[in-house]
Amino acid sequence: MFNADVLTRAAIALAISLGCLGVYLFYNWTLEFRTRHLLADLDPKPPDAFTLVYFTTPTCVPCKTVQRPAIQKLRQMLGTALHVVEIDATERPDLADRWGVMSVPTTFLIDPRGKLRHVNHGVARAEKLLMQIHGG
Amino acid sequence: MTTQTQNLQKVDHNALKANQLTIITINLLAFIFNFPILAAIVAVVMGLGSLLKVPGFLPLYRYFYKPLGLLKPDVLDDNPEPHRFAQFLGFIFMTGGSVALFLGASALGWGLVWLVIVLAALNAFGGFCVGCAVYYWLVRLNVPGFAKIPPAGFFPGMKPKARV
Numbered sequence: 001m002f003n004a005d006v007l008t009r010a011a012i013a014l015a016i017s018l019g020c021l022g023v024y025l026f027y028n029w030t031l032e033f034r035t036r037h038l039l040a041d042l043d044p045k046p047p048d049a050f051t052l053v054y055f056t057t058p059t060c061v062p063c064k065t066v067q068r069p070a071i072q073k074l075r076q077m078l079g080t081a082l083h084v085v086e087i088d089a090t091e092r093p094d095l096a097d098r099w100g101v102m103s104v105p106t107t108f109l110i111d112p113r114g115k116l117r118h119v120n121h122g123v124a125r126a127e128k129l130l131m132q133i134h135g136g
Numbered sequence: 137m138t139t140q141t142q143n144l145q146k147v148d149h150n151a152l153k154a155n156q157l158t159i160i161t162i163n164l165l166a167f168i169f170n171f172p173i174l175a176a177i178v179a180v181v182m183g184l185g186s187l188l189k190v191p192g193f194l195p196l197y198r199y200f201y202k203p204l205g206l207l208k209p210d211v212l213d214d215n216p217e218p219h220r221f222a223q224f225l226g227f228i229f230m231t232g233g234s235v236a237l238f239l240g241a242s243a244l245g246w247g248l249v250w251l252v253i254v255l256a257a258l259n260a261f262g263g264f265c266v267g268c269a270v271y272y273w274l275v276r277l278n279v280p281g282f283a284k285i286p287p288a289g290f291f292p293g294m295k296p297k298a299r300v
Contacts, residue, residue: 009168020254024262102291121263121294 031100032116038098039114042085049083050117050133053099053108057090060104062123067105070126077130109133144287147214149295150207155191156260159226163253167246172237175249179230186224189216212296215284222259222267226252269293 042051054071056063071084089096089104099108102121109118109132118132159178166174178192185192201207233248259265272292274282286292 006169009170013164013168016250016254020257103294103296 028119031119034098034100039110046080046083048112049081050078050112051083051085051108051110052129053085053087053110055087055089055096055099055101055104055106057088057104063105066123066125067107070124070129071107073126074129077126078133082133143284144213145216146211147216147219148209148211149214150201150210151191151194151197152219153210153260154197154201154207155185155193155223156256158193158196159256160253160260163249163256167249167253172234172245175230175237175245176234178252179227179234182223182227182230186220186227189220191219192223214287214296217284218268218271218293219265221271221282222265225267225270226256263295265293265295 039051042053052071052074054067056067075082075084087095089101099106105120105123107118107120107124107129108116109120109129111117120128120132124132159182162174162178166172166178181192183192185194191197197207202209229248229252233245233252235245236242236248237245239245255266269292271282271284272286275285286294287296
């Protein structure tokens with residue numbers, strides 16, 4: 001059953017899958033690269049603080065019911081170690097466009113050195129954000 | 137001129153995901169073991185799903201994925217029409233691929249099958265439905281029969297995450 005032809009085809013399937021994964025990782029890398037140059041968009045942040053860039057809109061229900069409370073909880077826990085920048089995508093569509101935001105909520109976690117650590121498309125709960133901050 | 141509307145309905149996105157995962161799995165098996173008949177079966181199921189306006193592999197979701205706890209309902213406010221259109225597009229590609237394979241045009245046939253695999257994977261793992269994006273693009277072009285606009289605040293084709 002597992003003859004050479006099957007193994008060759010399995011190898012091709014694996015190669016294509018890895019290629020797709022590579023494209024995905026490259027997309028994330030370009031997002032990171034692009035974001036590196038976008039930090040100038042933000043207010044000056046306190047030194048040694050993580051920055052959470054949070055894109056929302058006034059009509060976004062999960063932003064109000066889940067994402068904002070999660071960020072507030074995180075702020076209480078981390079204090080000045082977390083700098084939050086909230087951006088209304090309807091007021092600043094230029095920023096949403098430059099940051100590649102396609103849906104809200106979207107959060108970008110940037111470490112104190114200005115390196116993008118994580119992008120969360122959709123709701124990211126406090127526990128998840130905390131894990132991303134501590135986990136690297 | 138078509139009237140564009142936003143009348144969102146409850147759509148279980150994990151029923152769609154189950155459909156996509158099954159399509160990916162069967163198509164991969166078809167390719168690896170060189171069984172074009174499996175690709176043809178996927179085409180037929182997607183065609184039936186399009187006809188009945190449900191995800192083709194919905195019974196698998198109801199009687200396999202859900203009872204085993206592999207997937208739980210993920211009901212979001214969304215338009216079902218673009219997802220049906222995406223499945224119909226998949227059906228067209230799969231039918232073309234299957235016919236090509238049975239006629240001996242392996243490269244074209246497997247190329248179309250792989251196109252469906254990649255698009256289904258993009259939807260299942262990346263949350264982006266290319267067929268839905270095409271649907272919304274046709275709406276913008278005022279093509280008759282295409283009337284639904286994307287949920288507010290979401291890029292056309294992106295899964296409306298965590299909307300409650």
